[in-house]
Amino acid sequence: xxxxxxxxxxxxxxxxxxxxxxxxxxxxxxxxxxxxxxxxxxxxxxxxxxxxxxxxxxxxxxxxxxxxxxxxxxxxxxxxxxxxxxxxxxxxxxxxxxxxxxxxxxxxxxxxxxxxxxxxxxxxxxxxxxxxxxxxxxxxxxxxxxxxxxxxxx
Amino acid sequence: xxxxxxxxxxxxxxxxxxxxxxxxxxxxxxxxxxxxxxxxxxxxxxxxxxxxxxxxxxxxxxxxxxxxxxxxxxxxxxxxxxxxxxxxxxxxxxxxxxxxxxxxxxxxxxxxxxxxxxxxxxxxxxxxxxxxxxxxxxxxxxxxxxxxxxxxxxxxxxxxxxxxxxxxxxxxxxxxxxxxxx
Amino acid sequence: xxxxxxxxxxxxxxxxxxxxxxxxxxxxxxxxxxxxxxxxxxxxxxxxxxxxxxxxxxxxxxxxxxxxxxxxxxxxxxxxxxxxxxxxxxxxxxxxxxxxxxxxxxxxxxxxxxxxxxxx
Numbered sequence: 001x002x003x004x005x006x007x008x009x010x011x012x013x014x015x016x017x018x019x020x021x022x023x024x025x026x027x028x029x030x031x032x033x034x035x036x037x038x039x040x041x042x043x044x045x046x047x048x049x050x051x052x053x054x055x056x057x058x059x060x061x062x063x064x065x066x067x068x069x070x071x072x073x074x075x076x077x078x079x080x081x082x083x084x085x086x087x088x089x090x091x092x093x094x095x096x097x098x099x100x101x102x103x104x105x106x107x108x109x110x111x112x113x114x115x116x117x118x119x120x121x122x123x124x125x126x127x128x129x130x131x132x133x134x135x136x137x138x139x140x141x142x143x144x145x146x147x148x149x150x151x152x153x154x
Numbered sequence: 155x156x157x158x159x160x161x162x163x164x165x166x167x168x169x170x171x172x173x174x175x176x177x178x179x180x181x182x183x184x185x186x187x188x189x190x191x192x193x194x195x196x197x198x199x200x201x202x203x204x205x206x207x208x209x210x211x212x213x214x215x216x217x218x219x220x221x222x223x224x225x226x227x228x229x230x231x232x233x234x235x236x237x238x239x240x241x242x243x244x245x246x247x248x249x250x251x252x253x254x255x256x257x258x259x260x261x262x263x264x265x266x267x268x269x270x271x272x273x274x275x276x277x278x279x280x281x282x283x284x285x286x287x288x289x290x291x292x293x294x295x296x297x298x299x300x301x302x303x304x305x306x307x308x309x310x311x312x313x314x315x316x317x318x319x320x321x322x323x324x325x326x327x328x329x330x331x332x333x334x335x336x
Numbered sequence: 337x338x339x340x341x342x343x344x345x346x347x348x349x350x351x352x353x354x355x356x357x358x359x360x361x362x363x364x365x366x367x368x369x370x371x372x373x374x375x376x377x378x379x380x381x382x383x384x385x386x387x388x389x390x391x392x393x394x395x396x397x398x399x400x401x402x403x404x405x406x407x408x409x410x411x412x413x414x415x416x417x418x419x420x421x422x423x424x425x426x427x428x429x430x431x432x433x434x435x436x437x438x439x440x441x442x443x444x445x446x447x448x449x450x451x452x453x454x455x456x
Contacts, residue, residue: 137433215426
């Protein structure tokens with residue numbers, strides 16, 4: 001998809017870093033204030049979608065290409081499974097919170113065991129997944145004329 | 155209580171417009187209005203996590219829907235299916251409606267807490283011992299990531315599978331590979 | 337009474353998904369049904385005059401304020417389940433729209449009765 005006018009490009013280049021920072025804030029403070037991994041991950045994806053709408057698809061694909069996004073997606077899912085298996089290794093039960101009461105006091109930023117780590121893994125996974133699907137939806141089918149068979153089939 | 159009825163009325167009117175109009179762009183905009191009203195409704199129902207998630211997911215869903223419908227050369231498709239299919243569909247919907255009405259008599263009143271009247275309900279344990287056992291101040295976060303972490307693992311798997319499916323469906327083979335095969 | 341309005345919303349979505357011919361309208365009907373179900377689950381856990389289930393410093397001052405919070409908090413279990421359901425609905429919307437786009441490329445129309453007759 002193509003980009004937009006100069007006004008939209010200027011405002012988007014200022015606002016995108018604020019949206020990204022807000023997404024990271026909601027992920028990290030997920031155990032103290034409302035939010036958590038899912039909402040923060042979707043906000044991270046939407047900052048990149050804003051870039052794609054304002055500057056065009058080619059500009060974003062040079063910075064965060066499709067193979068890199070899918071590798072980040074798999075990395076997030078593997079991190080989440082790793083936290084679960086470490087709970088089995090250290091605690092004897094799959095997915096147990098094996099770091100609870102090891103560091104920090106309640107109601108502070110560094111507290112609550114493996115919950116912040118799980119939030120970060122889920123946020124990374126959801127953000128990379130949704131950016132990947134919107135990039136794929138905008139890559140396909142640019143110029144289609146009805147009546148001709150599409151390429152890639154036979 | 156009045157704000158619930160006003161918001162529900164707004165949502166139902168937007169849903170009727172989204173279903174009945176012939177222009178696809180108007181119904182996509184009305185779906186956006188439904189999501190926005192739903193997010194306000196979640197805020198009044200004391201669920202701030204859900205309100206944040208709903209409004210952000212609504213924005214991305216609108217972008218996906220508009221991408222699918224705007225770039226096409228659309229014609230207005232009017233009318234419904236042929237007569238026999240229409241009659242069968244209306245009969246099925248009426249039967250489901252009657253079955254649903256029966257359930258309403260067993261539901262408690264709106265606003266009474268079900269979990270406070272059932273002995274040893276799970277939610278009582280989550281509220282009263284959540285901070286002591288997990289150390290997280292947000293009880294919903296401690297429920298999805300500590301007490302019920304299996305559900306989150308299942309959700310991550312479902313999201314991963316649907317995204318992989320969407321990527322595979324929309325893939326194009328490069329032309330060079332096809333020429334090498336011939 | 338709010339339960340009945342939520343059920344009416346579900347019926348509107350079901351009508352749209354079953355009766356309409358346009359493929360994107362069917363997808364919109366499925367989305368309206370998902371909104372109705374999420375709303376109904378959260379409405380089941382509401383307590384009149386309740387508070388959001390988040391603890392802050394004011395609740396931990398003494399045992400009596402904490403007991404007041406425990407007796408007036410809203411049910412956190414449906415909120416946890418609906419949170420994952422909302423994100424999954426976005427993933428399934430992406431999958432349905434990709435199927436619609438592929439079908440439009442092959443047949444040139446969104447109409448499901450035409451797709452049946454163009455075979456062969």
